[in-house]
Amino acid sequence: MERMPQTRMVILGGGFAGLRILYRLHNALYHHADITLVDSRDYTLQKPGMPDVALVGTPVDMFRHKLQPIADRAGARFIQATAQYIDPMKQTVALSNGQQLPYDYLFITTGIVKDYDAIEGYRHFGYSVCDDIEAPRLHAALQKFKGGPIVLGAAKTEWGHSVHVPHLDIACEGPMGEVTFMLDHDLRRLNKRQKSTITLFTPGHEFLEDVGTTVHHILRERLDTRGVTVYPRKNIKAITEHSVQFSDGTELPSALTIVIPPYTGPTLIKYSGLGDDKGYVPTDYAMRHLSYPNIFAAGDVNALTLPKLGHLAIIQADISAATVIRELTNTGEVPLYKPEVFCIMYEGGSEATLILSNTMYGGKTDIALHGVSAHLMKWSFDSYYFYSHGHLPPDLVQAGLESVLGHVNIKGRNS
Numbered sequence: 069m070e071r072m073p074q075t076r077m078v079i080l081g082g083g084f085a086g087l088r089i090l091y092r093l094h095n096a097l098y099h100h101a102d103i104t105l106v107d108s109r110d111y112t113l114q115k116p117g118m119p120d121v122a123l124v125g126t127p128v129d130m131f132r133h134k135l136q137p138i139a140d141r142a143g144a145r146f147i148q149a150t151a152q153y154i155d156p157m158k159q160t161v162a163l164s165n166g167q168q169l170p171y172d173y174l175f176i177t178t179g180i181v182k183d184y185d186a187i188e189g190y191r192h193f194g195y196s197v198c199d200d201i202e203a204p205r206l207h208a209a210l211q212k213f214k215g216g217p218i219v220l221g222a223a224k225t226e227w228g229h230s231v232h233v234p235h236l237d238i239a240c241e242g243p244m245g246e247v248t249f250m251l252d253h254d255l256r257r258l259n260k261r262q263k264s265t266i267t268l269f270t271p272g273h274e275f276l277e278d279v280g281t282t283v284h285h286i287l288r289e290r291l292d293t294r295g296v297t298v299y300p301r302k303n304i305k306a307i308t309e310h311s312v313q314f315s316d317g318t319e320l321p322s323a324l325t326i327v328i329p330p331y332t333g334p335t336l337i338k339y340s341g342l343g344d345d346k347g348y349v350p351t352d353y354a355m356r357h358l359s360y361p362n363i364f365a366a367g368d369v370n371a372l373t374l375p376k377l378g379h380l381a382i383i384q385a386d387i388s389a390a391t392v393i394r395e396l397t398n399t400g401e402v403p404l405y406k407p408e409v410f411c412i413m414y415e416g417g418s419e420a421t422l423i424l425s426n427t428m429y430g431g432k433t434d435i436a437l438h439g440v441s442a443h444l445m446k447w448s449f450d451s452y453y454f455y456s457h458g459h460l461p462p463d464l465v466q467a468g469l470e471s472v473l474g475h476v477n478i479k480g481r482n483s
């Protein structure tokens with residue numbers, strides 16, 4: 069424990085992964101560690117709340133949580149600045165405020181960049197739910213929407229080649245399912261559904277390529293019930309005022325186009341030469357950089373993270389923090405990396421579908437649980453997150469999951 073007071077920990081990015089690492093380090097090392105949290109913004113954004121902003125009209129501030137009080141509670145320093153360059157040899161980070169921040173351990177948790185400009189016409193005719201700029205913009209467009217064809221889908225993303233991960237065409241497709249169901253619910257409520265069609269496209273062979281056949285079957289049924297047409301193997305190229313164009317030369321009429329754009333690695337990583345050929349950070353299963361042992365990466369920015377999910381960000385954050393804590397104190401267990409897809413897709417009203425699957429990673433779990441209990445879990449997750457100002461409740465989710473899965477007969481439960 070002797071070198072601990074001098075151990076400087078720098079966390080770049082106060083999102084799901086960064087905050088989880090902050091809390092884990094604080095709980096285990098308490099005042100022995102000198103922790104600095106850096107973020108370009110003075111708040112953390114709860115992105116899973118963005119469909120609510122766009123579709124329900126929930127004020128965006130409900131999903132923004134100030135970082136200064138979060139850092140204060142964890143005994144950390146908070147610097148609002150953009151990290152511009154990491155020098156792994158000098159062990160410093162150059163910040164946009166001119167500061168050179170030294171570190172002993174660096175945690176890269178900056179997330180990724182959503183490349184809206186990769187889709188021609190997006191800025192004029194496209195909409196999205198991915199952040200706190202785009203979600204309110206979509207909400208405003210929906211207020212004026214009178215009916216017509218609606219086309220939704222995620223764009224194909226290219227990945228680097230530094231680490232071994234299963235093939236996946238789409239970074240994160242769950243929010244598109246959620247928006248599709250919520251939109252259908254809302255249009256019915258407003259008596260506009262009969263004047264509209266809803267078409268969901270996917271670059272994959274099936275919507276939600278990252279789950280197994282049982283979940284696919286259940287989702288197909290649910291989308292059919294809502295009158296949604298699904299087009300697989302469609303790669304979006306351009307959006308015009310009245311259509312969506314795909315790279316195979318086909319086109320769909322569209323009065324409202326909602327997309328998840330392709331993802332790309334952050335400029336910081338590309339510029340610092342710490343990433344793979346697409347700018348994602350390559351690490352081992354302890355989330356340690358393949359070339360620099362005192363650099364860790366967790367969350368969307370890590371090349372291992374597929375799909376790009378908050379659930380995986382938390383799992384990876386726990387592993388990286390536990391690895392460093394064990395290295396410094398020789399205490400605690402480092403969890404094994406067992407990736408899985410876990411999300412709760414809100415469907416409007418009191419309906420939601422909970423999805424838990426690890427088939428993409430060779431496992432046998434492939435569960436879709438539809439009903440009010442899934443909605444209650446989503447609601448309690450969001451409320452807990454909000455009232456604890458960004459402190460994630462995976463233990464609460466885990467407990468809820470176990471109680472729900474343990475007490476109902478789940479179609480598709482096979483492990």
Ligand SMILES: Cc1cc2nc3c(=O)[nH]c(=O)nc-3n(C[C@H](O)[C@H](O)[C@H](O)COP(=O)(O)OP(=O)(O)OC[C@H]3O[C@@H](n4cnc5c(N)ncnc54)[C@H](O)[C@@H]3O)c2cc1C
Pocket residue numbers: 080081082083084085086106107108109111112113115116117118119149150151152177178179180197198199240242243334336366367368369376377378379380381410411412
């Ligand atoms: C609409 C939507 C809904 C979603 N719903 C779910 C869901 O229900 N369940 C789920 O598990 N996942 C969901 N996801 C995915 C989830 O939000 C992401 O996987 C998660 O946010 C990734 O966390 P992160 O910490 O890696 O990055 P982020 O949450 O993106 O946080 C990165 C932080 O780093 C900061 N930053 C970036 N660059 C710099 C820099 N150079 N210097 C300083 N700071 C920087 C940013 O300001 C940000 O605060 C959803 C995603 C979207 C878009």
